[in-house]
Amino acid sequence: MLLRHTPKEITERSALTINPAKTCQPIGAMYAALGIHSCLPHSHGSQGCYAYHRSTLTRHYKEPVMAATSSFTEGASVFGGQANLIQAINNIFTVYEPEVIAVHTTCLSETIGDDIPQIIAKARDEGKIPPGRHVIHANTPSYVGSHVTGFANMVKGMVDYLAQSNGHKESRVNIIPGYVEPGDMEEIKRLAGELGVPHIMFPDTSNVLNGPQTGRYHMFPPGGVTVEELTRTGSSMGTVALGTLASGPAARALDTKCKVPCEILDLPIGLQATDIFIDTLRQIAGVTVPESINIERGRLLDVITDMHQYFFGRKVALAGDPDQLISLTQFLVDIDMWPIHIVTGTPGKKFEKKILEITKDVPHPVNVKSGGDMFLLHQWLRSDPVDLLMGNTYLKYIARDEDIPLVRFGFPILDRIGHSYFPTVGYRGGLRLLEKILDALMDRQDRDAPEESFELVM
Amino acid sequence: MVAAGLNLRLTGWKACATDGERNMATLNPEELSPPVAEMKPAVVDINAEEVRKELLGKYPTKVARKRAKQIVVNEIGPDGAVPEIAVNVRTIPGIISQRGCTYAGCKGVVLGPTRDIVNLTHGPIGCGFYSWLTRRNQTKPRGPEDHNFMTYCFSTDMQEEQIVFGGEKKLKQAVQEAYDLFHPKAIGIFATCPVGLIGDDVHAVAREMKEKLGDCNVFAFSCEGYKGVSQSAGHHIANNGIFTHVVGLDNTVKEGKFKINLLGEYNIGGDAFEIERLFEECGFTLISTFSGNSSYEYFANSHTADLNLIMCHRSINYVAEMMETKFGIPWIKINFIGAEATAKSLRKIAKFFDDPELIARVEEVIAREMPAVEKVREEVKARCAGKRAMLFVGGSRAHHYQELFREIGMETIAAGYEFAHRDDYEGRRVLPSIKVDADSRNIEELHVEPDPERYRPRLTEAGVARMKEAGIELSEYEGMMAEMCSGALVIDDISQFETEKLIEIYRPDIIGAGIKEKYTIQKSGVPMKQLHSYDSGGPYAAFKGAINFYREIDRMVNNKVWKYLKAPWQEHPELAAKYVWE
Structure with missing residues (x-):
C-alpha cells in the first residue's frame, strides 16, 4: 500500500498538515x-x-x-x-x-x-x-x-495598477474567468462571443499556456489580455466575475476604483452554473440567446438524461479549490450523484456552509472541510467508501490503495495531458466532464464484472 | 540567425585528447565517432569565442562583466589543465536562471528519497507541497510492514499567527502529532525562509522532542531557501545533518564481503534498482545508498562499509570526506551513467578489494551485460552519430551524460552545471585555490576528527600504492572540463537568454536540461531531455539504463513530428491561387 500509514480512525490534529489540498x-x-x-x-x-x-x-x-x-x-x-x-x-x-x-x-x-x-x-x-x-x-x-x-490578489493588482475610467461607460462587459485552465478561458470567451457580447477577459492564459508548436519560441506568446485592454476595463459597463474567491476581489476593486458594477457568479461548471452565467450576460448586455447556445444546452441535458441510470446514487469524494468544488458539487447533485466527502485546503468557513446547502437533499451524511487535507479525505472514505474520486493528481495514491476510479480535475494535474486544451466550463465542458465520469465508472464495471455478466450493451 | 537544417562547422574545435581512452570495452578505436567537424560538411563557421561575445552582448555592463567569468571556451592544456571558471556565485536578480534553493537541495534532493524518515517541513504550505513526490525518487520497502512515508507530505502549514508570534509551539505540536500517528524511527525538520527570519530555533525543538519522545530520533536542518546561492548549500547542510545525527548510530556489522556505500545516487526512475542488481551479481555488499531507495537504518550503519563510491560528487562529497576522516573509509569517484563508464567503475571497485575471484566475477558480469548493450548501441548509433548535444543540468549530470551521448556518436558541444563548484568543473586539484566567499562561509563546515574507537584505515600504504599503480585515484575527481573537447563552450548557471541564443546559433540536435527549460527549447523545434528527474522513463544508469537511454535519444532526435512543423500551405503558399478543379 502506498499510503499504508493512514489510519481509519480520525484523531484531532491542530498543527500537522498531511497531504495538503492547497499550495501557496x-x-x-x-x-x-x-x-x-x-x-x-x-x-x-x-x-x-x-x-x-x-x-x-x-x-x-x-x-x-x-x-x-x-x-x-x-x-x-x-x-x-x-x-x-x-x-x-x-x-x-x-x-x-x-x-x-x-x-x-x-x-x-x-x-x-x-x-x-x-x-x-x-x-x-x-x-x-x-x-x-x-x-x-x-x-x-x-x-x-x-x-x-x-491568483485573486494578482488579478486585483491588475485592476489597482492598470484599470482606468475614461469618464463614460462603453457597451462592453469585463469577464474575470477565475482560476481555470487556458482551455476554459477560451471557452468562456467563445460563449460570450456566441452571445454577441463585446467583452474584455482578464486574465487570459489561452494561447499562452496552451500555445501551438511552430518551431519558433516566443517568450511572450500572442495570447494574454493587453495593457490597453486592462486600462479600458475601467470604462466597461459591468463586470461578470466567475468564482467568488478567485475573481471577487478584482471585481469589487473595479467597482470601487472605477464605478464599474459587478456580478459575482459561481464558476460556470455544470448545467446550473452555466445557465446563470449565460443568463447574466444576456441581461447585462440586453442580447437574445442564440439558437446555437440553446442547442449546446439541450445536448448537455440530453446526455444527462441518457446517462442518469449510471450516475444515480453513486457516491463521490472531491478534493480541490473552493470555486471549482462549489460548482462541481452542484453539478453532481443535479445529475443525482452523491458527493459525500468534500475537502479543500483553502481556508474559509463560507465554503462549508455553501456545500452543506447544496448537498442538503443528498440522502447520505456529507463530510465537508475547508482548511482540510487529503489525509483527512482518505480517512473519511476509508470509513465510508465512494464509487468515484475527483480531484488533482495527488488523489491517485488514494485511488490506487482503495481501488476507486479517479477523474482528474483541478490543479495540479501532473500525470495526464489534455486538461489545458479541453474545457470543463460551459455546456460543452459539462459534456466532457460527464463523458469522463461515465468512462471511469464503466471502465471499472467492465474490469470488475464476472464473465457471465460482462456485457456488450451496458 | 541560422536556419534549421544547415550544417555548422565549429572552428577552433579540437578532438578530445581523451578519446583514445574512452573506447568502449568491446570496441575498436576506429569505431569511435570522429570529431563533429568531419561528420557534418561545413556551411557556416561558428567560433565559440565569437559566440561567447554574442551571449554577453545584450547584458547591462555589470551583468556582462560577471557572466563573462562564468562562460569559458574549454582548452585542455598540455598538463591537462583547464581554464578557470567562476561558479557557485550569486545568481543575478532578474536574469532567469535554472537554479532553485537551499531547501530544495536539502529536503528535496538529499533527504527526500529516504522512505522511513518523517520529513516535516516547517513553514508555509508551498515548500512542502512542491517537494512532494515531484522528483520521481523510487523506493521499495522491504515488506508490507516496512515504513514508507515518501508518499506523504508533512508540513506545519505556518499561518500569519506563527509569523508574528513564533512557530516553535506549532512545530513541537506537529512533531508530537506525527509521532502519535506514525511512530517513526526518525523525524527530520526542515526550515523554510521565514523560519530563519522570525528566529524559530528548530534545533532546540528537535532536541527537546527527541528527549521527550525517547524512541524517535528528531533532528533539524537550517536549510532556509535564502542560504547560499543555490541548491548546493542545501546539499551541504543535509550532509552535515545526516552525518551528525544518523551516521554511526548502529555498529552492527552485517554479513557479506566487499562492503560498499553508494553516495549521490537518488534512484530517479529506478536508477538505483539497476545498480543494486549489478552489485548483487558482482558480489558487492551494499550497506547504504545516500539516498536512493534508502532507509534510516542503512545510514546509521553506513560507517561499517569499507569503500565509499561517489556518483554525484557535488551533492554528497562532504559525507564521504567526513566518513574518511572519522572512520577511515576511503572514497573513489565512480560513474554508472554510460555502459563503458559502468564497466570501468565496476572494475575500479573490484580492483580496490583486490580479490581475484571478485575481479573474475566482475568481468563475467560485464561480459554478460555488454552484448545486449552493443546490439542496441550499434543500431542506434547508425541513426544518431554526428548529432550534437548540449547539457545544462545539475552538479554532475552535465558531465556524466556526455558519456552516454558519446557512446552513440553524439558530441557535447556546450555544457554547464546549475549549481556546481569549481572542483566539479576543473577537478579537485583546484580545491586549494577556491576562494571562500561570504555566501559559502554561511554554510557550516563541520570539524571532524578520527573516532577514537571506530577509526580504521581500510587501506594499508601498500594498498594505496597498488591503487595508484592501477591508475585509480583515491579521493579524486577530475571534473567535467577535462573530458570535454577543446573549443567546447562551458557555461555555468546558464540563463534563459543565453539558452535561446545558443539554440539560435547552433541549432543543436538535442538539449539536456530541467523541466523549466524543457518547453522553451521544444517550442524552438529542438528536442529536450529532462535530465533531473527524466520526466518519464528510466532507469538510465548502468547497462540496462544505457540501453534505455540510447533508445530514448534515438526516439527524440529522430521523432517524425519535427518534419511536420510547417503545414502544406505554409510550405507552398503559391499554390493557393485558384480552385484546383477549375
Missing part, C-alpha cells in the same frame, strides 16, 4: 500574471520559490512558464530586497523586454516587510522602467490563504 499564494499570482500579454511574472523572494512555481506550472501545462526572481541571499534577507528588485527590474527590461513586470511577494519578502510600491517608485525615479512599460504588484504572503488567494 505566489504560484496563483504567477499563473494570473501569465494571462497578461507580454508580461513577465516576478517572484520577490529567494529563487527556490520561482523555481518551484515554474516547475509545477510547467508540469501541469507542458508549456514554457517564464518568470524571474529577486534571488534573495542571506544579505537581502537581512537588509531588505530593494536593491535586488531594482536590479531585477533593470535587467528584465534590458534583456527580456516585456511590456509588464508583475511582481508578487513571498513569505520571505513579506516577513521582512519590503514595501513594493515604494521600491517600484524608486525604480521609476531612477529611470529603470522604460517609458510605456509597467511594473505592477500584488502582496501574496504564503502564510495566508492559498494559491487561489494569490
